Amino acid sequence: xxxxxxxxxxxxxxxxxxxxxxxxxxxxxxxxxxxxxxxxxxxxxxxxxxxxxxxxxxxxxxxxxxxxxxxxxxxxxxxxxxxxxxxxxxxxxxxxxxxxxxxxxxxxxxxxxxxxxxxxxxxxxxxxxxxxxxxxxxxxxxxxxxxxxxxxxxxxxxxxxxxxxxxxxxxxxxxxxxxxxxxxxxx
Amino acid sequence: xxxxxxxxxxxxxxxxxxxxxxxxxxxxxxxxxxxxxxxxxxxxxxxxxxxxxxxxxxxxxxxxxxxxxxxx
Numbered sequence: 038x039x040x041x042x043x044x045x046x047x048x049x050x051x052x053x054x055x056x057x058x059x060x061x062x063x064x065x066x067x068x069x070x071x072x073x074x075x076x077x078x079x080x081x082x083x084x085x086x087x088x089x090x091x092x093x094x095x096x097x098x099x100x101x102x103x104x105x106x107x108x109x110x111x112x113x114x115x116x117x118x119x120x121x122x123x124x125x126x127x128x129x130x131x132x133x134x135x136x137x138x139x140x141x142x143x144x145x146x147x148x149x150x151x152x153x154x155x156x157x158x159x160x161x162x163x164x165x166x167x168x169x170x171x172x173x174x175x176x177x178x179x180x181x182x183x184x185x186x187x188x189x190x191x192x193x194x195x196x197x198x199x200x201x202x203x204x205x206x207x208x209x210x211x212x213x214x215x216x217x218x219x220x221x222x223x224x
Numbered sequence: 225x226x227x228x229x230x231x232x233x234x235x236x237x238x239x240x241x242x243x244x245x246x247x248x249x250x251x252x253x254x255x256x257x258x259x260x261x262x263x264x265x266x267x268x269x270x271x272x273x274x275x276x277x278x279x280x281x282x283x284x285x286x287x288x289x290x291x292x293x294x295x296x
Contacts, residue, residue, distance in 0.1 A: 065262040094295050106228075109295050113232070113288050121239060124280060128247040131268065134254050145254065149246045179264075198264040206262075 059138040062210060065203060067196035068180035072130055079123040086116050125149060135194055137207065140214060142185065144192060160207075160214035162187040168204045183207070225292060232288050240281040244274070 090112050099105045132147040139160075146154040163185055170181035181200040185192040185207075197203055251270065258266065268276070 061256070061260065063260040063262050064256050066265070067263075069265045090291070090295075105295060109292060110228075110232075113291065116287065117236065117239075117284055120280070120284060121243070124240075124243060124277075127276075128243065128273075131273070132247075132250055132254065136256070147250050149243065149250065153250075199262055203262055 056140070059140040062137045062139055063206065064134055064136045065198060066131065066134055068178065068198040070174075070178060070180065071196050072127065075123050075126040079119055082119045083116065086112055086119075135197075137210065139210060142192060142207075144194065156192060158185060158187050158190055158192045160211045161218040162190075163211050164188070166204065166207055166211065168200060170200060228292065229289060233285055236284050236288075237281060240277055240284075244277045247273075 090109070093099065093108055094105070099108060129148050132145075132149070134145045136143040136145060141160060142158050144154070144156040146152060146156075165184075165186045167184040167186070168181060169184065170176055175181050179200060180196055180198050182193065182195045183197050183200065183204065185194075248270075255270065258269075
């Protein structure tokens, strides 16, 4: 999610779970392909409802006005429910954010009504960062999964956009965090 | 027919408003500078999403008003 005001100098941002000593680096949401399936499903259902209405009203013909009103309101209620559920899915897409600071990776996952998760993992504890890009679609569109392994925790992030670039930035930040940690520990 | 338009209109606007208010409350803590966004889809800001919500409401209202004008 992006604010509307230009914020070039706002790199010390406050977000849920942020430590005062960590500095914000970048963030990302999942690839837009995540919204493709709900969009196609909504489109298909809309076409089915419109075609059903056209068939009932123009082919079969409904003479009784009460029945006509009832059918129309029912069809519209289903149409509205489908569109609102897509809107819900659309909003939820913007509530799943991965935030990277100079010290940690934050996975913030919320839904409108039920989920409010926040998983945090220290960058210097990463033993491995795996990049997964399988299949022609993932390679063509440049997305995939990142699996970050720490000592006792694994953080999996799927549908990562610009995965090559994000992987490189994460690896660089991990090295910087390790160097920083080593210099602190050195007497 | 006008009373049906009013009832349906109030229901749709209320539902859209509830969804937007809940979304806005939740997204408040997730606003970051545009230049730090590594996502592919950078078009949507809070203002643009509000516009999407308004357009979506108008779309649903227009669909009901047009279809009921022909078929009521």
